[in-house]
Amino acid sequence: MKRFFFLALSVFLGSIAFVGTDGCSFVLWPAIEVEISVSDLEAIQKEDKVYMSGQVIGEVTTAQSKVPRQGTIKAKIYSDHKKQINESAVFTIAADKMDNDRKCLLVKNCMENRPIIKSGHQFQGYRGYRFETACLEKRAAAVWTEHYKKMVKDILESASRLSEETIDNLKAFGQEHHDEFIKWMDGVIKEMEDMAPEVRRQLDNLMKELKDPKNTTPDTNVNGFDSNQINT
Structure with a gap:
């Protein structure tokens, strides 16, 4: 009986390791959330997709305006793709080519071999040509x-x-x-x-x-600089 129980448990755990509630993530291996500051929300909304190299890797969870036409977008990156984005990544809002009625987020890494992001990482969003030159x-x-x-x-x-x-x-x-x-x-x-x-x-x-900016000691050495003093 015990052998049957442990066998059943192993099968169950093995299955949920590969099948997630959103098709990409599950409680044991959760998605991560990132935050993107933008100058214009451009009508992006919850559940709009996040694309990287043409592949869906996440979705928008919230889009809030702090002032008119400016705000913050939060998006979850599915667990299967969270290691694809590093700290050099840049984001932009674009029309979703797979759904003409919706917007999407595009993301790309600018450099390889940069640290992988963790949940809560903040990015700057870019518009138009700035995304291409970022x-x-x-x-x-x-x-x-x-x-x-x-x-x-x-x-x-x-x-x-x-x-x-x-x-x-x-x-x-x-x-x-x-x-x-x-x-x-x-x-x-x-x-x-x-x-x-x-x-x-x-x-x-x-x-x-x-x-520790709060615990600083002023430099009391006010002697003149010697001949080896160097300015930059």
Whole structure:
């Protein structure tokens, strides 16, 4: 009797692992929800489809206006497809070619080998030609980020003290790319053993401020900059 019970349970669990309530997802492997900010809702509504490379991968769950013609779209990505979208993805609203009476969301990844999204991830929606050029902008930004990192490392290797302008630039970059910058800079600080003590002290203060803005200590060292001071 016990063997029959466990066999029946195994068959049941095996079946629900592959058959979902929406054809793509089930309670054990739920869909994920993403949020897209748009400048114009363009009449998109609940149950409009989400397409990626011509394939339905999800559907709109809500579309709300915060101000006239602007708002937020929430969509669920079916469990079978949630690993297809990464953090570089961009969205746009378009006419659904499979249903002329409805709108849809189109999504594409701009770069490969980027982190897979988790439920609650927020995206920016693009309209018209901006959707077509968004990936070029993202790739250019990625190239610039790598160039900026190399430039910063060169400065840190040669400077004996960083100027206020350099600190301000690093702070602005760190605020814009917060988590990525902190992870990268922590590695740089550990890696560069020959960094000047004053530079290391300045970076430590900067990192403390970025990690915990409420718990910052003002830099009381107001001595003049030496000949190795570098501005960016």
